[in-house]
Amino acid sequence: MSALEVFKDEIKEYARLKIISxxxxxxxxxxxxxxxxxxxxxxxxxxxxxxxxxxxxxxDYMEMKAYQRSLDELKNKIKELDHVKDIKIT
Structure with a gap:
């Protein structure tokens, strides 16, 4: 295979699924x-x-608070995915 064709929406969906996991x-x-x-x-x-x-x-409170902060950050990342215009392949 000399080339792989991937659509922008597929990359965004993969990123979304990774965040959800x-x-x-x-x-x-x-x-x-x-x-x-x-x-x-x-x-x-x-x-x-x-x-x-x-x-x-x-x-446990401190641990839970950190988990909640991480969860909030991931929720924001999902929202940001809707506004992604450029995708950089690295």
């Missing part, structure tokens, strides 16, 4: 922490503010 893994991590404590991120913040020091809760 990353999002699924992050959502699973968040879900595990939510199940462990029976609450979401906002409720964890309230527990931390209201209760005595709980280092395990604090550690």
């Amino acid at each position: 990353e999002m699924v893994l992050i959502k699973e991590h968040i879900k595990l922490i939510e199940q462990k404590y029976g609450c979401n991120l906002k409720e964890m913040e309230q527990r931390i503010a209201a209760g005595k020091e709980n280092f395990d809760l604090w550690d």
Whole structure:
């Protein structure tokens, strides 16, 4: 084969699917922490503010917060894909 023909929309869809697969893994991590404590991120913040020091809760809260930040960044990347005009092959 001397040439490979790929359409711009196919590349964008591949990028979208790659991001979605990353999002699924992050959502699973968040879900595990939510199940462990029976609450979401906002409720964890309230527990931390209201209760005595709980280092395990604090550690999991920081981890969950990082996962949520990563999830938000990936959601933004998906939105940006709709506006991509140029594709660079490297």
